[in-house]
Amino acid sequence: MTEMTVNMYACAVSVATVWTSPESVRELDAEGVSNPVQLNKWLEKLVYEQRLDLCNANRVQTQLLYGEPVIVDEIVGEWAKIIAVWQPSQKDPRGYPGWVPVAQLKKAEPLEAAGGFIRIAVPKAQLWSLDGLPERIVPFNTMLPLTDEQEDHFVVDTPDGEALVRKEDIVRAPSVHQFHKRPASAAVDEGLAYLDLPYFWGGMSPYGYDCSGFTYNMLKACGYFIPRDASDQAVNGEEVPLHERERWEKGDLLFFANDEGKGNVRHVGFYYGDDLLLHSPSTGYSIEVVQLAGSKLEKELCAVRRYGTREGADV
Numbered sequence: 001m002t003e004m005t006v007n008m009y010a011c012a013v014s015v016a017t018v019w020t021s022p023e024s025v026r027e028l029d030a031e032g033v034s035n036p037v038q039l040n041k042w043l044e045k046l047v048y049e050q051r052l053d054l055c056n057a058n059r060v061q062t063q064l065l066y067g068e069p070v071i072v073d074e075i076v077g078e079w080a081k082i083i084a085v086w087q088p089s090q091k092d093p094r095g096y097p098g099w100v101p102v103a104q105l106k107k108a109e110p111l112e113a114a115g116g117f118i119r120i121a122v123p124k125a126q127l128w129s130l131d132g133l134p135e136r137i138v139p140f141n142t143m144l145p146l147t148d149e150q151e152d153h154f155v156v157d158t159p160d161g162e163a164l165v166r167k168e169d170i171v172r173a174p175s176v177h178q179f180h181k182r183p184a185s186a187a188v189d190e191g192l193a194y195l196d197l198p199y200f201w202g203g204m205s206p207y208g209y210d211c212s213g214f215t216y217n218m219l220k221a222c223g224y225f226i227p228r229d230a231s232d233q234a235v236n237g238e239e240v241p242l243h244e245r246e247r248w249e250k251g252d253l254l255f256f257a258n259d260e261g262k263g264n265v266r267h268v269g270f271y272y273g274d275d276l277l278l279h280s281p282s283t284g285y286s287i288e289v290v291q292l293a294g295s296k297l298e299k300e301l302c303a304v305r306r307y308g309t310r311e312g313a314d315v
Contacts, residue, residue: 018098060202113145184251
């Protein structure tokens, strides 16, 4: 295998899975590492044990969305060792590390957009060619540079060239860090669109979220880039008193730990209000709203953190 140093690339498929190592990929994961990626075919054939193995065998780290920039530290054969720079992590000060097939990346320049950026604000959106032909489907929270405007569409720059996206499917901002900041309670409202979506370890898209991928993405939709993992989310943001539930607000993040709250952080979800939790539970379950009182989770509560703004605050 040959190695070489490279730099900036972008995700060139709708959703790319970031693996712990090239050896983490199993034969049954072929549709998930191809280009074009075939997410539905891949996910549909994974039975419970095979989904659980992605976590238990530490195979998957996170996922990338179409156009998301990465630093490539090295290329080894058909694989790239990457850093996902939009996903803060204590694992690397530059972002979230892992491995992605080179076939799912394209060389890119550092993102610049005089016209600003768009963010996909619906669960899934169609990109169209400049001739009006359907090209690819891109997921919620995909961010792409804006280059021009038509009557009903914006023209965006993608890893595959210019494309059209319907105006009604997006929101726009001057830069990726200047999308309108909404109250954290709006993240809960965004999350309700994904009720009953099956959990997926490492998931960062409406094809499946894990617990912290869910909280990360719903807050991203409200204008915030928070840490990617639950353990990092639990030590950032604003601390909220754990035992003063009257001070909890809709949109606060609730964290849960092993050993009845004394061990390592293992789970996160949104406080819905009225003693309810909105979360993506675990493999075999789907995004749901549940009551905390009397549950196993209630005994595992270990921290409450607040990200973003409150209702009525200046944004």
